[in-house]
Amino acid sequence: xxxxxxxxxxxxxxxxxxxxxxxxxxxxxxYNLQWFRQDPGKGLTSLLLIQSSQREQTSGRLNASxxxxxxxxxLYIAASQxxxxxxxxxxxxxxxxxxxxxxxxGTTLQVKP
Amino acid sequence: xAGVTQSPTHLIKTRGQQATLRCSPISGHTSVxxxxxxxxxxxxxxxxxDEGEERNRGNFPPRFSGRQFxxxxxxxxxxxxxxxxxxxxxxxxxxxxxxxxxxxxxPGTRLTVL
Numbered sequence: 001x002x003x004x005x006x007x008x009x010x011x012x013x014x015x016x017x018x019x020x021x022x023x024x025x026x027x028x029x030x031y032n033l034q035w036f037r038q039d040p041g042k043g044l045t046s047l048l049l050i051q052s053s054q055r056e057q058t059s060g061r062l063n064a065s066x067x068x069x070x071x072x073x074x075l076y077i078a079a080s081q082x083x084x085x086x087x088x089x090x091x092x093x094x095x096x097x098x099x100x101x102x103x104x105x106g107t108t109l110q111v112k113p
Numbered sequence: 114x115a116g117v118t119q120s121p122t123h124l125i126k127t128r129g130q131q132a133t134l135r136c137s138p139i140s141g142h143t144s145v146x147x148x149x150x151x152x153x154x155x156x157x158x159x160x161x162x163d164e165g166e167e168r169n170r171g172n173f174p175p176r177f178s179g180r181q182f183x184x185x186x187x188x189x190x191x192x193x194x195x196x197x198x199x200x201x202x203x204x205x206x207x208x209x210x211x212x213x214x215x216x217x218x219x220p221g222t223r224l225t226v227l
Binding site: 046106 | 117119144146148155156158161163168169171201203205212213215216217218219220221223
């Protein structure tokens with residue numbers, strides 16, 4: 001059974017700092033991995049999608065990497081801003097034909113001005 | 114291009130009642146997914162509809178059901194509401210029937226059961 005873990009559960013950093021969020025999964029048989037952002041009480045905003053054949057994806061100040069063999073993904077945020085404060089969720093799409101994403105519990109990030 | 118839309122934004126019901134939640138996918142998307150985000154439990158997969166058919170359901174009781182209409186919009190029905198059904202219900206859509214396509218999420222419906 002696929003399990004997704006995100007560490008740390010919460011993170012507080014000063015503005016301008018570079019930071020890394022971690023996601024690990026127990027079954028390497030995944031089709032893709034997505035990183036999402038969720039503001040309090042809101043829906044999910046897709047940040048980056050990495051296919052299983054890819055090693056990383058970049059969008060602006062965000063860079064996500066994927067290491068299937070070790071069951072890990074990281075989301076790197078450069079030059080953090082107070083507007084980056086939110087909960088970040090990673091989700092794996094399993095290789096089985098289920099259509100479901102399996103989510104981690106998320107990392108709640110606070111960027112202090 | 115309009116994203117995934119959900120209605121209502123908030124819904125308050127009492128225990129034992131029925132709730133109906135609605136979702137409109139992104140134009141051109143044929144697959145709709147439902148997820149439940151209950152406090153402390155994280156996001157859990159509920160249902161997947163594609164081309165009007167239920168393709169998969171998560172580990173939820175039968176009182177959670179739904180359907181997909183010819184225009185690909187979808188309804189989630191929750192019967193005999195229980196207090197623990199209080200959660201944010203998120204709908205997502207994806208292009209085509211490929212279950213591996215990227216899922217795009219709506220803003221959610223907050224269901225409160227009193």
